[in-house]
Amino acid sequence: MLVPLANAPRDYAWGSRSLIAALEGRDPAAGPEAEVWFGDHPSDPADVEDGSGRTLDAWIADNGVRVSPSGRLPYLLKLLAAGAPLSIQVHPTKRQAEEGFAREASLDADAPRNYVDDNHKPEIIVALSDRFEALSGLRELEATRRLLDAIGAAAAPLRERLGDPEGLRDALGWLLSGDADDTVAAIIAALEEAQSTEFAAELANARYIASIHPQDPGVVVALLMNYVVLRRGEGLFLGAGMLHAYVAGLGVELMAASDNVLRGGLTPKRIDVDELLAIVDPEPGPVPVVLPVAGDRGSRAVESFAVPVSDFRLLRVAVAGEEPAVLHPTGAAIVLATAGEVTVSDGGDTVSLRPGRAVFATPDTAELRFAGDGEVFVAEPGVA
Template sequence: MLVPIANAPRDYAWGSRSLIAALQGRPAADDPEAEIWFGDHPSDPSDLADGSGLTLDRWIADEGAAHGVAGRLPYLLKLLAASSVLSIQVHPSKAQAEEAFAREASLPAEVARNYADDNHKPEMIVALSDRFEALCGLRELDATARLLEALGEPAEPLRRRVGDTEGLAATIGWLLSGDAQDLVDAVIGALADAQSTEFAAELANARRLAVWYPRDPGVVVALLMNFVVLHRGESVFLRAGMLHAYVSGLGVELMAASDNVLRGGLTPKRIDVDELLRILDPTPGPVPVVLPVAADNGTRGVEAFPADVPDFALLRARVSEQADAAIRPTGPLIVLATVGSVVVQGAHAAIELAPGRAVFVTPDEPEVRISGTGEAFIAQPGHAPAAGVESAA
């Protein structure tokens, strides 16, 4: 069964007034539009785009079992648009989330909690804009030492602390503790005159962060992280424990269905330094850009973005008058159009999607054909990767 779904943009302050609006062919919005959620997550389930007033979680509870949907979706698909940086953050592993969620269940009601559920939150983002900027993982130590040298004497205490992986984690904790504010202020002050051919982009980004978040320790934490620029169609996969923050651009994001976030700066929200360090993976190194690969079984026009997790898999179909695609669902799908006019056809119905529109597909459909002229992303459970896709040209 095909179920058209929609949702209202979430108006987080870091969102963009123009990026999602332009994708959907609308004038710029009056307020920031940060994310549109496609899925059944209880925090913001999609609406059925049929005027019924139902949400997708309610529809799945009432009708899903009859169409092969076994419980809640294991993934959440989003359109994400950033005009300023999101908070630096990290997500737990499955084991860490289960232990911590159970531990916090016994806390008094007035005590702040870090965990909304017992699930992990690996995620992947694919750039839709020509340029998508992000901070991903911690930079190799030798390179970070060279960057800090460009900041001169104010950064020397920081450079001495960042000597090895253990020192890197301890340094992040020290920066976020509040005990290092004098150094934070000095390093941010040194950004104005710092010059480096090798790290010009990193320094320019740090200056921008300092404008958005003056005196925030996260500006200095960001100097320890990889600054990554994605071009359209490129992606990164963020595993458990990896420090990250999206900076600017439009993308399709797919993640495990969880709200578990530990923050590490560039935010007015609460930061639990001890818990952040407990789940942080401080291993430094570059974060590889993930490029799409041809799906299995000789598929033409459909590509997969590799991510070795059970919760989700992400595909992309680029179709034209000469070639369409077909998918045999092995789990519930969400198809999201991002370019042109895309037609999603099941056994008994066909739905045309404009950019920014989506349809939920139940797994009892024997085959789903995608045609038209444009591009669509397909989210599905990770137990059904690219092998479930075949050409229908």
Template sequence: MLARLSNAPRDYAWGSTSLIAALEGRAPSGAPEAEVWFGDHPGSPAQVEDGSGLTLDAWLAARATGTGAPDRLPYLLKLLAAGSPLSIQVHPSQDEARRGAAREDAAGIPVDAPERNYKDRNHKPEVIVAVSERFEALAGLRELTATRRLLTALGDEPGLRALRDSLEGDDEPAALRRTITWLLSGDSRDTVATVITALAAARSSEFGPEFDAARRIAAAYPGDPGVVVALLMNHVVLARGEALFVPAGVLHAYLSGLGVEVMAASDNVLRGGLTPKHIDVPELMAIVDATPGPPPFLAPRAVGDGVETFVPGIPDFALWHVSVSGGAERRIPLTGPAIPLAVAGEVTVAGGSGAAVTLHPGEAAFATPDERELVVAGDGELFIAHPGR
């Protein structure tokens, strides 16, 4: 069975006022539109457009009546539109989420409390694929040799020397862990102020994009220590169709652009700056992977003409990327319940049951697990989220 899905954009302050509207071909609402969720997550379940009036979680529960408890989707598919930087954040592993949620439950912390770190017992690995021509992000901690060159290019004021000294040592993860803890602890205000002042005039042939991004971050979050944490991270610019995979423990922040994001169905976030929300520094540092390295790019695997797949190697999700034109058809095998989401043109998606839907940019549908494949035709482009293997 195929059923159309819809949802209202979430109006987080960092959302773009134009990107989702432009994709959907409508006038902007005037409010920030940050994310559109396509899934059964209780935080914002999609509406099933079949006349039932049900959201997808209730719709799945109704279909399971008499056959046992409904299966929750293991993933959540989103459109994400960043007009300004999101918080620097990290997500827990499965074991960390289970232990953290149990600990906070035992302490009597309500799930909706602002100081709560673990909203559920699930991990939250995620993949973001750029839909705009340019998608900007921070992902992972940069190699320290390069970071030391960046800080040298920034200047030689005493506050900068203190930052460089904190990063010295043979154990690079330990040096980064020590430095991030110090920056977020509240004892680094003078250094943070010095770095932000130095950014205003900083120029570098090697680190120009990093300095430009940091200046924009500093303008959005004046005085925030996350500005300096951002300078320790890989600055990434994705072209359309390029992707990042962010596993547990990897610091990241999306800065600007429109993307399709698929993640494990969780709302667990530990924040590390660029936010007015709660930051639990000890818990954050307990789950951060402080190993420096290159950005976590995820290359697609070509499957056939106009078909590629992003497979991060986890059971929660994988993502098909399908382009079609000129009367061609693409047959996409599924491994369970799937959500196709159109991002360009007009595409028709048909299931083996004979049901079909036509999707335009920003429109999505839900394919029940009995649909073993989807046939895509028309002239356009879409992504299909489904469980991994």
């Protein structure tokens, strides 16, 4: 069975007035549009377009649909539009989330907390804009030392702390604790004159972030991170413990159904430095870019993005001409259109999708057929 879905964009301050609007063929919005959620997450379940006024979680419950052993979808699919940098953040492992949620269970309802559920939040984002900028993980130490040398004497106190990977954890704590405010201010001031052929893009990105978040220690934390530019159709996987922040662009994001976020700068929201340091992975390394693999499920039109988690799987289906694409989903699936116009059929129901619209396929759906001229992304459960 196919169930058409829609949702209103969330108006986080870092959102874009134009990116989601342009995808959907609308004029720019009056205010920021940051994310559109397609799922049954209780914070913002998708709307079911059947005239009943129900949300997807209510529809699933009313119809007795078993989407997973827990009764909820194991994933959350989003459109994400970054008009300004998001907070630098990190997500816990499943065990850390369970322990943290249990630890905070006795807190008063209005008390600040780090864990709003007991789940982990691995995620992948695939660029829809021609250029999607992000910060992902911590840069190799020797390269970061060269970058800090380009900034000059102002960065010397930070450079001295980077003796080994654990030095990165210590440096993060120092920068975010308030003890390094003078060094943070000096580095941000020095960015204006800093020059480097090797790190020109990183320095330009730091200056851009500083223009939006002046004097925020997250500007300097960003200098320790890998700066990456995705081209359309390229993905970025973010596992537990990986420090990251999206900077600019439009993408399709798929994650485990959780809202656990530990923040580390570029935000007015609460930052728990000790908890962030407890879960962050301080090991430097390369950017985990995920390229699509064509020919999934035997169809040339289906591409998959391999991720090392069982909560979800993301597929891209491109159709053109008279030949339909066929997909056999692994369970309850959500199909989101991102280009052109695509007709989705399960052999009984047929739904026509334009960019920004989605449809839920119940877990008993044996086959999905896609026709038309356009592109959709399909979220489905992963394989354990």
